[in-house]
Every structure is written in C-alpha cells, then in structure tokens.
Amino acid sequence: MKTVLIIDDEPAIRLLYQSEVEAAGFRVITASNPTEARRLLEHETPDIITLDIRMDDSTDGITFLMELRGAGIRTPVVIVTAYDIYQYDFSSWAADEYLLKSGDTQALISTIQRLTRD
Amino acid sequence: MSDAGEILLHKILDLLVIGQDYMSWESPDLPARFLNVVSDLIPNDGVVLLAHSDETQIPRLVAYSGFSREEILDIEPQIVQNIRSSAIYPFEFRHQSYRFICEPFFRGHYLEGAIAFARRTDPDEEYASETHQILKHLGLVGTGIFHAASSISRLRHEVQTRDYLMSRLYILYEASNALVRSQDIDVRLHVILTATTLGEGLGFNRAVLYLLDPADGALRGRMGVGPSNVSEARSTWDRMQRAHTPGYEILREIVKTHRMPDEALNSQLQIHRIASDDPGVLMRTVVEKRAFLIDSRESGSAVSDSDRFILESDSFATVPLILTDRAIGLIAVDNRFNQKRISPEDLQFLWMISNLASASIDSSNSYERIVRLNKELMNTREALIQAEKASAVGELALYLAHEIRNPLVAAGGFAGRLLGVLPEGAPERGYAAIIRTETLRMERILSDVLRTTKLPHSQPTQCDLHTLVNEVIALLSFSTEERGIDVRCQYSERSATIVADPVLLRQALHNIVSNSIQAQPNGGWIEFRTQIQPDTICLTISDAGPGVDPSRLTEIFKPFYTTKSDGTGLGLFLTKRIINSFNAQITPFLPDTGGLRFVITFPGSHDREG
Structure with a gap:
C-alpha cells in the first residue's frame, strides 16, 4: 500500500484529506507543519507528499519544498493551497502538481493516483 | 511821429500779433505772414526770408517773394554767405543786375534768421539812411519773433515726439496687460x-x-x-x-x-x-x-x-x-x-516688442509644461490611489482566501464524505448534497474574487525612468518632508529609457520608497541613483533606515514577510513580481554603512540614445 504524507496546519483539512485518501486505498500519515514533517521523514518514506504553503511555522511550504529538493529527495510533491498566486513563483515549479484546495477532492485523489502509479 | 515812423510802428504791431498767434498755435505760416507784413517797408523787387534750421545749423530759406522758384534756388546760397547787418552786395542773374540789402536776426551770437531785400537797379544807387534804420528795427523785431518761433517750434516738436512715444508706450503697456490675461x-x-x-x-x-x-x-x-x-x-x-x-x-x-x-x-x-x-x-x-x-x-x-x-x-x-x-x-x-x-527709434521699439515676445513664448512654454506635468501627476496620483485600493482589496481577498477557503473546503469535503456513506433515500443525504453544492459554489465565487486581484494586465511601453522616479518622489514628498527625510537624486546624464508599464512600475517604486519612509520616522535620507551600462539600466534606491536582519534579507520578497506591526507583508512581494514582469531584476543589499539598498536592473532599451 502506498503511503501519502499530508502536511497542512488546518486539522479539519488534514482529517478530510486523510479520510478521502484512505478511502481511495492509500496509507496516510499527517503533519501539521514542516517541523513535524521533518521528524516524520526521519523514519518514514512516503510515496507522495501533499503540501500546504502557508502554515503556522517558521518554514512555509515552498521553502520546505526547496529543502526537500536540496536534500535530493525526489518524492512527488503536490502543492495543495488556498492561494493561486504561488503558481507564478518559479520556486513552486519544483512541485509535481499545483492544486487549489477544494471540497471536491476528486482532482486531489486522481493526481495522487497518477503520481504514484508505478 | 513821421508817416514812415507810424507805418513802421503799425508794421511792428502787426508782427507782434503774428508772433502771438504763432505762440498760441494758431498760425503755422509765420514766415509767409511775416514776409507779407514787411515786404513794402523798403522799396524792392523781391524779398527773401531765412530762418535758423535745427537740422543743418545754418539758415534756410523759409519764404520769398518777387522771384521764381528757379531763381530763388540760385539766389539762396548767395544770401546765406553774405548775412551781415546792412550788407549791400550786387548780384548778377540772367544778365540782370541786382542789389541786396540784408539784415540778420541775431540773438547774441545766435543767428535766428535774416531778411534780404533785392532791387533790380543801378548797382551804384544808394539806400536812404532811413532804410538802414528801418532795417535795424526790423532786425530787432525779427530776432524776437524768430527766437520765439524757433523755441515754439522746438517745443512743438518735443510735444509731438512725447505724444508719439507715450502712445507707443501705452500700447506696449496694454499689450503686456493683455499678455498677463x-x-x-x-x-x-x-x-x-x-x-x-x-x-x-x-x-x-x-x-x-x-x-x-x-x-x-x-x-x-x-x-x-x-x-x-x-x-x-x-x-x-x-x-x-x-x-x-x-x-x-x-x-x-x-x-x-x-x-x-x-x-x-x-x-x-x-x-x-x-x-x-x-x-x-x-x-x-x-x-x-x-x-x-x-x-x-x-x-x-x-x-x-x-x-x-x-x-x-x-x-x-x-x-x-x-x-x-x-x-x-x-x-x-x-x-x-x-x-x-x-527709423532707428522704430528699431528700438521693435527690440522691446521682441523681448516681450521672447518672454511670452518662454512663459507660455513653461506654463504648458507645468499644466502637462500637473495633469500627468494628477493622473499618476489617481492611478496610484486606484492601485492602492486594488492592492488593499487584493490583500483582503488573499486573507479571505486563506481564512475562508480552508473551512469551506473542510465543510464541503465532509459533506461529500457524508453523501458517500448516507443510504439512498435518507433525508440527511439530500441535506448533505445541498451543503456540498453550496460550498462548491462558494469556492467558485472565491476564485472569481481572487482572479480580480491578480496584477492588472501589464502594458509595457518605452518610458523614461528618471521621470517615473521623479513622479514617485513628488507623490511622496509630503511624507518625506513631514519626517525630515532628505531625498537625493544622482541621475546619469544620458536619458534612461526602459520598457515597462509605467503605472505598475510606479506602484512598485512607491512600495519601496514607502517602506524607506516608514523605516525612518525621525528623518534620514533616501537616495536614487541611475547608471547606464551597455546592456542594462540600473536604478539604486538606498536609505538610512535600520535595514533588516541579515539572516532574513532573502525573505523580504516572500509574501506575508513584514517587520511592521500593521503590515500585510505583500508590498515587496508584489513589487518583485511587477519588476520581474518587465524582465528586470531586483536585489536587496545591506551596505556596510547601514540602511537598506535595492538595486533594480532593467534590460537596456534599444532607443535610449540622448
């Protein structure tokens, strides 16, 4: 079973995505910010990461993405954010997909499925 | 009194009347009337009257009788050369002998005029002694009248000149009045x-x-x-x-x-x-x-x-x-x-007219320039106010996007989950469907609002960087003056033509300068410097503010970065986006001397010669 790491500071969003993604047949681990995510990644190797951008943390999502890529981690990352403006920031281009948060999780699920297909 | 004496007295009285008329401006034909009165005082075949000329300073012919025009032209120089008291001299003209007796009108050494009587007679004939006496009296009266006449004539000329000058000056005065209007x-x-x-x-x-x-x-x-x-x-x-x-x-x-x-x-x-x-x-x-x-x-x-x-x-x-x-x-x-x-005097007046015209052209040009600049400034101010409003709306929308979209997504998402698990036909399933439909509709509305807050469509055009910077300085001059901030400009001598959207670039520069002003509440300075290099045009904006923490220098363009308690942290983020949209780069520096410095590098325009 593929593992999905969901990083989002909103508990309701984490819970929603977790239940939807699990329903789609994935194992889900969650972090409320990059600091927690770093700790998780010390012993977890997710197959895909969904990443919020603005979070209650000293590191924002795009900086964390840079950090991952800088560390040579090539795990697919889907940015899932309430803002569309970051897609013009070339730093966000390091992500594999850029999705706008929506109550309709169909796009998120199909993206996760596509990016984790062997 | 003898008859001759009585006649002479009457003649002298007549002459005094003429003189009076002349002085009261009623008789411009003084010489002709003078001649008419005196011509029968001494027996003669012709009389010639001369008067002093201000122009030539030698006596000139003013009236004559008994000679043709042709004759008098030949006679005049002869008389002018022989003006002496009671001078009698012969003169030959067309085989005819003449004898003249002449009396000058002397005022001291000043010759006011002269009269000469001619007689077509035997050259040896003597004049009666009475004739010499009459001539002497005539000389005295003539001197008085001709002196008065020449003084009056000079005065008249001066008055006419003064009137003429006054009239010209009045029109020039009226013209200058009209120009002011x-x-x-x-x-x-x-x-x-x-x-x-x-x-x-x-x-x-x-x-x-x-x-x-x-x-x-x-x-x-x-x-x-x-x-x-x-x-x-x-x-x-x-x-x-x-x-x-x-x-x-x-x-x-x-x-x-x-x-x-x-x-x-x-x-x-x-x-x-x-x-x-x-x-x-x-x-x-x-x-x-x-x-x-x-x-x-x-x-x-x-x-x-x-x-x-x-x-x-x-x-x-x-x-x-x-x-x-x-x-x-x-x-x-x-x-x-x-x-x-x-005349040369006309030319002097023409110089005055030309100076008036030059000054008018200059001040009209300056006035038009000021009107145009003021209009541009008003337009820019309006555009900036609109941009600021748009920016405030944008910041609010971004805030709402974050604060509303997340709960909305959660509510809609869980309604979807409920929809999946509630049995067909259950009334709660219908409610969940309504929640889901409505939250998705709200998401779409939110997206629509956000679309309007993106950067306006950029319309790059060739514009002068110095002018744009000056406009931003002018707009913020109230704030800089209020805080005692010295604004210094060191522009390159060549014009700095760049390709950018002037409205957006003004907004970007406005953000940078506003930050500098807010960072120096107790005064300081802001310096603008431009440099033109072969392929780039560089604008450096430095200030004397506290700068930023060196470890966070790279973060200042990130959204929501702010050191101000009331800042949104989007100003420099938008500034960078605007500048990048012109293929230009903005880089922050912390100079050793303190403060914060931004270097903005624009690609050179091909048309920047000047």
Whole structure:
C-alpha cells in the first residue's frame, strides 16, 4: 500500500484529506507543519507528499519544498493551497502538481493516483 | 511821429500779433505772414526770408517773394554767405543786375534768421539812411519773433515726439496687460504682433514672426499680422477708421475672443520655411543674433528670395527673439503700403516688442509644461490611489482566501464524505448534497474574487525612468518632508529609457520608497541613483533606515514577510513580481554603512540614445 504524507496546519483539512485518501486505498500519515514533517521523514518514506504553503511555522511550504529538493529527495510533491498566486513563483515549479484546495477532492485523489502509479 | 515812423510802428504791431498767434498755435505760416507784413517797408523787387534750421545749423530759406522758384534756388546760397547787418552786395542773374540789402536776426551770437531785400537797379544807387534804420528795427523785431518761433517750434516738436512715444508706450503697456490675461501662446503672439502694427502702437504696416525649429535649424513661419496687398490694406484701414476702436480695445478683444489673424498673410506665412543655410537677412538675424534695418534702394541687396517670399518689400527691419543668449526666432516688419521709412527709434521699439515676445513664448512654454506635468501627476496620483485600493482589496481577498477557503473546503469535503456513506433515500443525504453544492459554489465565487486581484494586465511601453522616479518622489514628498527625510537624486546624464508599464512600475517604486519612509520616522535620507551600462539600466534606491536582519534579507520578497506591526507583508512581494514582469531584476543589499539598498536592473532599451 502506498503511503501519502499530508502536511497542512488546518486539522479539519488534514482529517478530510486523510479520510478521502484512505478511502481511495492509500496509507496516510499527517503533519501539521514542516517541523513535524521533518521528524516524520526521519523514519518514514512516503510515496507522495501533499503540501500546504502557508502554515503556522517558521518554514512555509515552498521553502520546505526547496529543502526537500536540496536534500535530493525526489518524492512527488503536490502543492495543495488556498492561494493561486504561488503558481507564478518559479520556486513552486519544483512541485509535481499545483492544486487549489477544494471540497471536491476528486482532482486531489486522481493526481495522487497518477503520481504514484508505478 | 513821421508817416514812415507810424507805418513802421503799425508794421511792428502787426508782427507782434503774428508772433502771438504763432505762440498760441494758431498760425503755422509765420514766415509767409511775416514776409507779407514787411515786404513794402523798403522799396524792392523781391524779398527773401531765412530762418535758423535745427537740422543743418545754418539758415534756410523759409519764404520769398518777387522771384521764381528757379531763381530763388540760385539766389539762396548767395544770401546765406553774405548775412551781415546792412550788407549791400550786387548780384548778377540772367544778365540782370541786382542789389541786396540784408539784415540778420541775431540773438547774441545766435543767428535766428535774416531778411534780404533785392532791387533790380543801378548797382551804384544808394539806400536812404532811413532804410538802414528801418532795417535795424526790423532786425530787432525779427530776432524776437524768430527766437520765439524757433523755441515754439522746438517745443512743438518735443510735444509731438512725447505724444508719439507715450502712445507707443501705452500700447506696449496694454499689450503686456493683455499678455498677463492669457497663457495661450497663439493669443499672446497675436496681441504682440497687433501692437506692432497698430497706428497708435509701433505703426508698422505688417509684422511676421518666425520660430527656429530646433530639429533642423530652419525658420518656420508662426504668425503674421497685416494686409497682404494694397486693396486689403485699404479696406482694413478704412474699417478701422470708421470703427474708431482704440488700440487697447483691439488688444483686449483678441484676449477675450481668442481670435486669430484672419488675413491671407498669416496663412501664407504658416507654410513658409527658410532653410538653415539661406543667405538672406531673416536667417542672418537669427544666426548673428542682431537686428537688421534693410533699405535695399540704398544698400546693396542682402535680401534673399526667401526674405521676399512674405514681405515682398525692399525695405524692412528684423529683430531676433532672444532667450538667455539663444535666438529662438525673429520678428520682421515692413511699411510696404505707406512706404514710411523705418527709423532707428522704430528699431528700438521693435527690440522691446521682441523681448516681450521672447518672454511670452518662454512663459507660455513653461506654463504648458507645468499644466502637462500637473495633469500627468494628477493622473499618476489617481492611478496610484486606484492601485492602492486594488492592492488593499487584493490583500483582503488573499486573507479571505486563506481564512475562508480552508473551512469551506473542510465543510464541503465532509459533506461529500457524508453523501458517500448516507443510504439512498435518507433525508440527511439530500441535506448533505445541498451543503456540498453550496460550498462548491462558494469556492467558485472565491476564485472569481481572487482572479480580480491578480496584477492588472501589464502594458509595457518605452518610458523614461528618471521621470517615473521623479513622479514617485513628488507623490511622496509630503511624507518625506513631514519626517525630515532628505531625498537625493544622482541621475546619469544620458536619458534612461526602459520598457515597462509605467503605472505598475510606479506602484512598485512607491512600495519601496514607502517602506524607506516608514523605516525612518525621525528623518534620514533616501537616495536614487541611475547608471547606464551597455546592456542594462540600473536604478539604486538606498536609505538610512535600520535595514533588516541579515539572516532574513532573502525573505523580504516572500509574501506575508513584514517587520511592521500593521503590515500585510505583500508590498515587496508584489513589487518583485511587477519588476520581474518587465524582465528586470531586483536585489536587496545591506551596505556596510547601514540602511537598506535595492538595486533594480532593467534590460537596456534599444532607443535610449540622448
């Protein structure tokens, strides 16, 4: 079973995505910010990461993405954010997909499925 | 008293009456009347009367009787050479012997005039001793009357000159008054040229004004006032005489109605161009920066075909329009229709007119520049206010996007989950469906709102970086002055033409400068420096503020980064996005001397020569 790491500071969003993604047949681990995510990644190797951008943390999502890529981690990352403006920031281009948060999780699920297909 | 004495007394009284009339301005024909009274005092066949001439300083003929015009021209020099008291001398003319007896009118050593009686008789005949006495008395009376007459004549001339000067000065005064009432350059030039042609003004028949085209050094006709042919001249002057309109009324009417010259001369002039290498007087006036008084009936012809194109005159005067040592054009005048000679005094007045015109052109240009700049400034201010409003709306929308979208997504998402697990037909399933549909609709509305807060569509155009920076400085001048912040500009000498959307770039610069101002609440300085390199144009903005923590320098362009308690952290984020959209780069530095410095590098424009 593929593992999905969901990083989002909103508990309701984490819970929603977790239940939807699990329903789609994935194992889900969650972090409320990059600091927690770093700790998780010390012993977890997710197959895909969904990443919020603005979070209650000293590191924002795009900086964390840079950090991952800088560390040579090539795990697919889907940015899932309430803002569309970051897609013009070339730093966000390091992500594999850029999705706008929506109550309709169909796009998120199909993206996760596509990016984790062997 | 003897009969002769009585006659003489009557004659002298008559002469005194003439003198009185003359002094009361009622008798301009003094010499003729004088001659008439005295001609029968001494037996004669002809009388010649001379008077002092202010012009030549030697006596000139003023009246005569008994001789033809031809004879008197020969006789006059003979008498002038022999003016002595009771001088008697013979004179031969056309085989006829004459004998003259002459009496000068001396006031001290000053010769006021002379009278000479001629007799066609035997040269040896003696004059009676009584004749000499009569002559002596006549000499005394003549001296008094002629002295009074010449004084009156001089006074009359001076009064006429004064009236003439006053009239000219009054029209110049009225013209300058009219100029103050209008800033329109066409109205001003029309007033000036009309004052030049008004009878009470400078009284020239026609006046034309040319301006120098700085692009090719050619002279271009700008405005002409006056008739272009004799019939037009006649009808204009007839009309003016009938109307009896005072000159100052005509000038005021031009200002009031913005009327332009309607004569053919003006239309002809406006298509006239004189090349910079034309050898004529008009071009020389500008090149040599001096006035010309041309009378080609006298001097050799320095007049070119171009000069004749408009004036078609052999006699005319020109003066350059000079502005701080630089000739910007010229005024040319002529008296083609009344053929009046142009005097050196006329030329002096023309210089005054030319100075008035130069100052008017300069101040009109400055005024137009100020009006245009002010309008641009108002537009920029309006655009910036709109941009600030849009930016505030944008920041609010971004905030709402974050704060609303997340709960909305959660609510809609869980409604979807419920929809998946609630059994078909259960009423709760319908409720969940409604929640899901409505939250998805709200998400779409939120996206629509966000779309409007993106950067406006950029419309890059060639613009001058120095002008844009100056506009931003002007807009924020109140804040900089209020806080005692010294604004310094060190611009490159060459013009800095860049390709950018001026509205967006102003907004970006405004953000940077606003931050600098807020960082220096107790005064300091902001410096703008531009450098032009082969392929780039560099703008450096430095301040004397506290700068930022060096470890966070790279973060200042990130959204929501702010050191201000009331800041949104989007200003510099948007600034960077705007600058990048022009293919330009912005880099922050912390100079060793303190403060914060931004270096903005624009790609060079291909058209920046200057």
